[in-house]
């Protein structure tokens with residue numbers, strides 16, 4: 028029931044082998060970047076909020092070798108023909124869409140004046156796609172890390188994350204915040220990455236207690252609305268802020284929202300209530316974490332989910348079902364807190380729990396979820412993992 032996280036060196040071997048099979052060459056450069064899960068602070072990274080994600084033990088790996096041409100040939104182990112990119116040109120969005128994350132990152136380097144020369148590359152990943160676990164941010168961050176390796180340069184971590192976010196905006200057309208790329212870049216073992224999205228400064232928050240772990244439950248559903256729904260939520264928050272007459276959500280109180288409730292109108296008023304409440308909950312979460320009081324995260328995670336479900340309306344029946352099952356297992360069963368994680372409209376839930384009870388909890392989540400929805404969920408545990416990095420390998 029509890030899926031095993033494939034060890035990183037296994038992914039690396041697969042990537043090296045795949046590169047050799049497809050292009051007949053040995054890898055000279057290997058880069059890895061993790062997915063992420065968010066403990067709390069949802070849909071507020073684009074509202075000057077705080078978020079508390081961490082990099083998970085699921086990675087995307089790229090094996091590559093320069094090929095002495097001006098063409099990049101990239102392929103994914105998921106199949107399909109290798110795609111060729113003409114590097115004599117500035118990169119622009121094109122088909123196939125999945126390659127746009129790579130094009131966008133290459134463009135970020137080109138815009139900084141770097142000349143990117145040809146290479147062959149193969150991508151393998153253990154991050155479930157479309158599961159709200161930032162597989163696309165991992166692709167961007169792994170690519171940026173690979174290019175650093177090939178060019179022999181090293182960007183500031185923050186600059187690298189922002190370059191990747193820009194790729195997502197301009198090449199995948201998703202107006203995302205900074206959480207995913209920051210988590211994938213700044214991830215650190217045994218640490219959460221607390222991001223102040225107003226200053227854009229991340230800070231590591233220790234998560235040393237090995238008696239605890241996090242279960243990630245992929246509901247295996249991805250509702251269509253997703254991209255448009257995300258942009259629309261973002262628009263609602265912008266409308267609300269301007270109607271409230273404030274420069275930043277940090278200056279908005281719960282009372283401000285209540286006072287303006289009717290003028291804001293539905294659903295913008297509920298979107299605003301979510302933002303203000305979620306910022307307060309995430310700040311409270313940071314405080315209890317500082318005190319090492321993990322139990323106190325439970326009610327905060329519960330309130331976060333309810334607000335995302337009722338006020339922000341980005342949950343769905345399957346996410347609610349998974350969260351409700353975790354809630355019914357409760358404290359006695361080792362569950363500390365559960366909520367949806369990521370952009371929503373499907374995807375995954377995050378369940379903070381006692382490590383010793385994790386496999387029993389996963390079993391219950393899976394069987395009850397199957398009973399209620401007819402869907403087989405993917406469930407795995409993860410503690411905070413290392414962010415994007417180049418790998419040493421035996422030549």
Ligand code: GLA
Pocket residue numbers: 068069070071072073203204205206207369370371
């Ligand atoms: C997606 C976006 C992030 C963030 C979350 C919601 O993952 O990429 O920037 O807005 O949704 O918290």
